[in-house]
Amino acid sequence: ASLRAGSRPALLAALLLTGAVGEDQLDPLLPQWRQAARSLAKRNYAQRVAVPADAIPPRPGSGPPLNDEQQAAAAAIRAHSGFATYLLDGVTGSGKTEVYLQAIADCLAAGKQALVLVPEIGLTPQTLGRFRSRLGVPVHALHSGLSDGERARVWAAAWRGEAKLIVGTRSAVFTPLPNAGLIVIDEEHDGSYKQQDGIRYHARDFALVRGKALDVPVILGSATPSLESLHNAYSGRYQHLRLSRRAGDARPPRVRVLDVRKRPLKDGLSPEVLAGIGATLARGEQVLVFKNRRGYAPVLLCHDCGWTAACQRCSTPLHQTPMTVHAGGRRLQCHHCGARQPAPLACPACASLALQPQGIGTERLEERLTEAFPDFPVVRIDRSTTQRRDALETQLARLGTEAGILVGTQILAKGHDLPRLTMVVVVGIDEGLFSADFRAAEKLAQQLIQVAGRAGRADRPGEVWLQTHHPEHPLLQTLVNGGYHAFADAELQQREAAGFPPFAHLALFRAEAKDVAAANQFLLAVRGLTSAEPGTQSPAFAAVECYGPMPAPMPRRAGFQRTQLLLSAQQRAALHRLLDTQLPTIYALPQARRVRWSLDVDPIDLY
Numbered sequence: 001a002s003l004r005a006g007s008r009p010a011l012l013a014a015l016l017l018t019g020a021v022g023e024d025q026l027d028p029l030l031p032q033w034r035q036a037a038r039s040l041a042k043r044n045y046a047q048r049v050a051v052p053a054d055a056i057p058p059r060p061g062s063g064p065p066l067n068d069e070q071q072a073a074a075a076a077i078r079a080h081s082g083f084a085t086y087l088l089d090g091v092t093g094s095g096k097t098e099v100y101l102q103a104i105a106d107c108l109a110a111g112k113q114a115l116v117l118v119p120e121i122g123l124t125p126q127t128l129g130r131f132r133s134r135l136g137v138p139v140h141a142l143h144s145g146l147s148d149g150e151r152a153r154v155w156a157a158a159w160r161g162e163a164k165l166i167v168g169t170r171s172a173v174f175t176p177l178p179n180a181g182l183i184v185i186d187e188e189h190d191g192s193y194k195q196q197d198g199i200r201y202h203a204r205d206f207a208l209v210r211g212k213a214l215d216v217p218v219i220l221g222s223a224t225p226s227l228e229s230l231h232n233a234y235s236g237r238y239q240h241l242r243l244s245r246r247a248g249d250a251r252p253p254r255v256r257v258l259d260v261r262k263r264p265l266k267d268g269l270s271p272e273v274l275a276g277i278g279a280t281l282a283r284g285e286q287v288l289v290f291k292n293r294r295g296y297a298p299v300l301l302c303h304d305c306g307w308t309a310a311c312q313r314c315s316t317p318l319h320q321t322p323m324t325v326h327a328g329g330r331r332l333q334c335h336h337c338g339a340r341q342p343a344p345l346a347c348p349a350c351a352s353l354a355l356q357p358q359g360i361g362t363e364r365l366e367e368r369l370t371e372a373f374p375d376f377p378v379v380r381i382d383r384s385t386t387q388r389r390d391a392l393e394t395q396l397a398r399l400g401t402e403a404g405i406l407v408g409t410q411i412l413a414k415g416h417d418l419p420r421l422t423m424v425v426v427v428g429i430d431e432g433l434f435s436a437d438f439r440a441a442e443k444l445a446q447q448l449i450q451v452a453g454r455a456g457r458a459d460r461p462g463e464v465w466l467q468t469h470h471p472e473h474p475l476l477q478t479l480v481n482g483g484y485h486a487f488a489d490a491e492l493q494q495r496e497a498a499g500f501p502p503f504a505h506l507a508l509f510r511a512e513a514k515d516v517a518a519a520n521q522f523l524l525a526v527r528g529l530t531s532a533e534p535g536t537q538s539p540a541f542a543a544v545e546c547y548g549p550m551p552a553p554m555p556r557r558a559g560f561q562r563t564q565l566l567l568s569a570q571q572r573a574a575l576h577r578l579l580d581t582q583l584p585t586i587y588a589l590p591q592a593r594r595v596r597w598s599l600d601v602d603p604i605d606l607y
Contacts, residue, residue: 063098063134064247070095073241074102077219083212087188087233088221090243092453093250096221099243100184101134103219108137108164112181112216116167117203119190120411121145127167127186135165142168142175170195170203173210180214183207188220188229189446194604202602223453224446224484227492231502253424253455253462255480259471267368268360268427273465274372276423281376281403285460286421288406289365290413290451291428294382295324296364297357300332300343304352309344313337313559321554325357337558365427366407373405381408413451424455424464433473436553437605438500441475441491449484501602505572507579508606509565510552511597516561522591523549523565529582530567543574553607560596564606575601 040046066074069090077086077099090096100116107114118127121143131139140154140163157163159176166175170193185193185204193203204220211218220229220238233240246252263270268291277287299322300309310320311334323332325343333340346353357364366380379399399406401420406412432444448466456462468476478487496503509526511519531546548565555562569575579599586592 063101064095066098066102067095067245067247069243069245070099070102070247073099073243076239076241077103077217078106080217082215082217084217085208085211085232085238086217086219086241087225087229087238088219088241088243089225089230089233090221090223091246091252092223092450093246094223094243095247096186096223096243097130098247099241100186100219100221101131103182103184103217104131104165105135107181108135110181111179113158113161113163113177113179114165114182114184115172115175115177115180115207116165116184117172117186117193117207118167118169119187119192121169131165131167137164140166142166142172144169144171173203173206177210177214180210180216182216183211183214183218184221185219186221189222189224189226191443191604197598200598200600202604205602224449225488227442227488227495228502230485230488231492250456251461253452253464255452255464255466257466257468257471257476257480259469260467261469266372267364268467269365269368269425270467273425273467276463276465277369277405277425278373280423281373281405283422284403284420285423286399286404286406286418287423287425288408288412288418288421288451288454289369289425289427290408291360291362291365291426292409292447293359293361293428293431294363294409295326295333295335295361296367297325297359297361298322299358300325301356301358302347302350302352303354303356305347305350307347307349311337311339313339313557314554315556316554324361326363336554339558360427362407362409369405369407377402377404379404379406381406381412383409383411410447410451412454413447418454420460421454422456422460422462424452424462426451426464426466429466429468429476430470433468433470433475437607438495438498439605442488445475445479445484445487445491448479499568499570504568504570505575506601506603507567507575508600508603509567509597510562510600511549511564511595512557512560512562513595514560516555516563518591518594519561519563520549522589522595522597523563525589525591526565526586529585530565530578543571544569544578566606 037046073086073088088096088099090099104114104116116127116131128139128141140157142151142154146154154163154166155175158166159178161179166172168175185207188204195201195203208218222229225233229238232238258270258272260270263272266274269289277289280287301307309323309325309332311323312320314321314334314336321334321336323334323339323341325331326333330343331340332343344355347355362380362382366378370378377399403420406418406421426448429444429448432440432447435441437443452464454462455464466476466480470476475487478490492502495501509523511522513519513522527546527549530544545568546565547568549563550565552562552564567575567578569578579601583599
């Protein structure tokens with residue numbers, strides 16, 4: 001309370017001195033400024049207004065000294081003036097951003113423009129604040145949360161060469177850069193960089209194309225690089241820059257794999273985990289409980305007859321897709337097509353009142369933890385709570401620097417600096433251990449390493465609890481005992497043996513129609529144009545294998561029947577030759593007019 005009371009005069013003094021101050025400048029200096037600002041606004045002493053990120057003149061600041069690994073990485077980037085790709089491969093907390101800042105500072109000093117891509121809108125304000133406070137130049141944001149006018153203003157400033165530093169999400173890769181000097185892709189492994197509908201593209205890959213065309217260096221940064229990027233680094237296509245230790249001599253978090261077999265679980269949480277959370281809160285520290293499933297529960301079940309609430313427009317090969325329970329059991333929503341409806345009060349099949357939510361989501365965890373620790377704030381961060389502009393910052397500000405609990409999905413695994421967070425609990429690992437998707441293991445490993453990296457900093461050692469029914473699983477054992485690169489090396493060997501990317505190149509034709517026969521007829525026609533009987537193939541076609549047509553893993557979504565056709569080639573050039581040759585004919589197929597179809601080159605999933 002005394003800290004909050006002291007924040008009000010401190011904030012007022014700052015405003016009287018400067019006239020205006022940015023929120024990003026207040027966060028590190030006055031953690032309780034939001035309550036002080038509300039108090040001053042009520043008394044008409046101050047006004048909080050939304051302004052463009054470049055409206056308040058920034059003041060350059062100095063950062064921490066670089067360690068030897070960071071200095072070597074910065075020097076390697078500085079030594080090359082033209083196009084080159086650098087994979088900045090550093091453990092979580094190793095100071096990759098400091099290397100970015102050094103490279104950007106060099107770029108700006110040369111009078112050039114720099115473009116920085118981040119995977120999520122929620123990371124943009126944090127990145128903007130850090131870059132503004134350090135570099136002393138206006139930082140321009142570009143993302144879908146801005147109005148058309150705001151985006152147009154930044155786009156025009158970039159086109160004129162006035163915007164020197166642009167930070168944005170996926171679509172910012174198209175920003176005009178007449179005086180380009182550097183492109184940075186943070187968290188390069190993140191699937192958010194792939195546009196999955198409309199014009200399909202991967203912002204990371206397109207950034208490399210732009211970097212080559214503009215003859216500027218491109219930095220790909222990650223604590224868990226994609227297997228494609230690691231393969232390119234190992235083969236010499238990328239320069240591999242390693243940061244192997246945390247900045248400030250911080251120790252890596254201690255990882256505990258907790259076998260929950262035969263243990264009582266309360267809404268997915270074991271007694272040991274609940275005790276550990278209580279001890280962490282008692283020390284005045286923060287806890288992150290990670291569950292990559294939003295909603296209250298994934299299934300609503302009738303205990304008397306077995307009925308489950310299912311989406312009438314979506315289905316998998318064996319059953320209709322369950323609707324997720326939201327709002328504490330009052331609403332049902334399909335996470336595939338977006339359909340919503342009120343939850344029934346009684347079973348539609350047998351009229352029983354014994355309807356029970358099965359499984360857990362972030363809403364249920366929030367409810368359970370609020371009951372277990374009523375004296376501490378519990379803040380839920382998922383897509384449902386962060387849809388509004390600046391919602392993520394607002395949610396994180398609710399916790400501030402006080403002891404409390406964050407409950408969230410993968411949004412929280414991406415680069416947020418939470419200095420008082422010392423304990424991470426991962427719930428529901430087992431769901432990702434068994435999947436038909438050949439990329440599932442890579443995605444799970446990246447997710448676990450990223451979320452574990454939120455725990456602990458230099459003065460506060462962290463711990464990570466992994467709850468599982470399969471503690472002996474090879475993926476978990478490899479990650480815990482050998483780290484991400486041990487996993488990645490083993491996974492690359494398996495991919496090579498199976499002929500999967502990055503040792504093969506894929507293109508996926510997707511077709512959907514109300515009538516599955518129409519979708520299949522179109523893809524059969526496509527197959528006829530992209531493959532032939534052995535011995536009759538042209539050289540351009542012989543190197544490409546064709547699989548399908550076959551039902552999509554989710555054969556019906558939003559009322560449409562879905563099928564797909566997969567093309568695979570060991571050489572990218574062979575695949576592109578075939579597509580370039582046959583696409584005009586495919587567009588002209590009469591069957592194409594009866595379906596919705598798309599071509600996805602280098603798909604990141606097969607759904």
